[in-house]
């Protein structure tokens with residue numbers, strides 16, 4: 001028993017050490033990502049794009065995808081995820097901010113009727129975090145790398161963005177992955193003949209300013225990233241469509257088993273149906289922003305301030321979870 005506890009502590013120490021190392025290396029990972037994305041864009045726009053037919057038609061979408069890719073990456077790294085102690089946020093007034101479908105204030109009050117009609121906005125329950133001592137609403141979790149509680153915490157991403165993914169930057173995170181998947185797919189698909197040229201297989205002389213070795217390396221990286229990021233994007237979108245964050249997906253699995261053991265069915269009260277979940281996540285539709293905000297790199301506000309949540313009508317909490325059964329952060333249990 002003592003041995004098992006020591007092994008557990010050893011693993012926890014290793015995990016913390018890993019967190020510290022990846023946390024410290026975060027800025028270097030971001031710099032590397034910027035260099036690689038820029039190299040990919042340079043390879044595409046100097047080699048592949050000039051050879052596309054109908055340049056007046058094919059250039060604008062290519063440029064739009066590249067602009068979206070860089071801007072959403074910039075946003076996801078710089079827009080703070082929503083730390084508990086921060087004051088409420090309001091939409092900006094610069095040209096980067098989109099206008100809502102119809103002027104309205106961000107919803108913070110409870111008991112507000114929503115469209116679709118079986119949804120209502122309910123003020124979140126509040127608990128105290130045992131790590132930082134702050135009062136936090138449901139869906140907030142403590143990030144042990146930032147050492148703060150984050151609204152609608154999803155995960156801390158040291159490798160790509162060097163900060164948490166939470167309420168205010170989760171949309172940019174998913175859109176960045178989507179534009180990265182699009183751009184690497186088009187580069188891999190359209191750049192294939194040029195990769196053969198660069199390898200010398202086709203006997204076509206390489207006349208581009210970019211060195212052929214640089215193009216081949218960028219091309220191979222693009223194919224690998226396309227496969228990896230598409231899988232991650234689909235996994236993330238699946239979570240969004242189910243109305244749960246990465247943390248909640250794990251918690252809900254536990255709740256599902258507990259409820260099943262009692263012969264009950266677990267129902268996620270944040271799950272409003274796939275279409276409504278996606279619309280709320282991207283905050284588009286009659287209650288939010290127009291659809292075009294998905295195709296241009298605009299800033300928009302989330303549908304909530306993180307202290308009230310859209311729930312299925314009549315469900316003030318998850319069905320099948322009883323008082324005292326709610327899981328807290330694993331750090332709480334450990335300390």
Ligand SMILES: [Zn+2]
Nearest residue numbers: 129132142149
């Ligand atoms: Zn905390």
Ligand SMILES: [Zn+2]
Nearest residue numbers: 143146156164
């Ligand atoms: Zn964090």
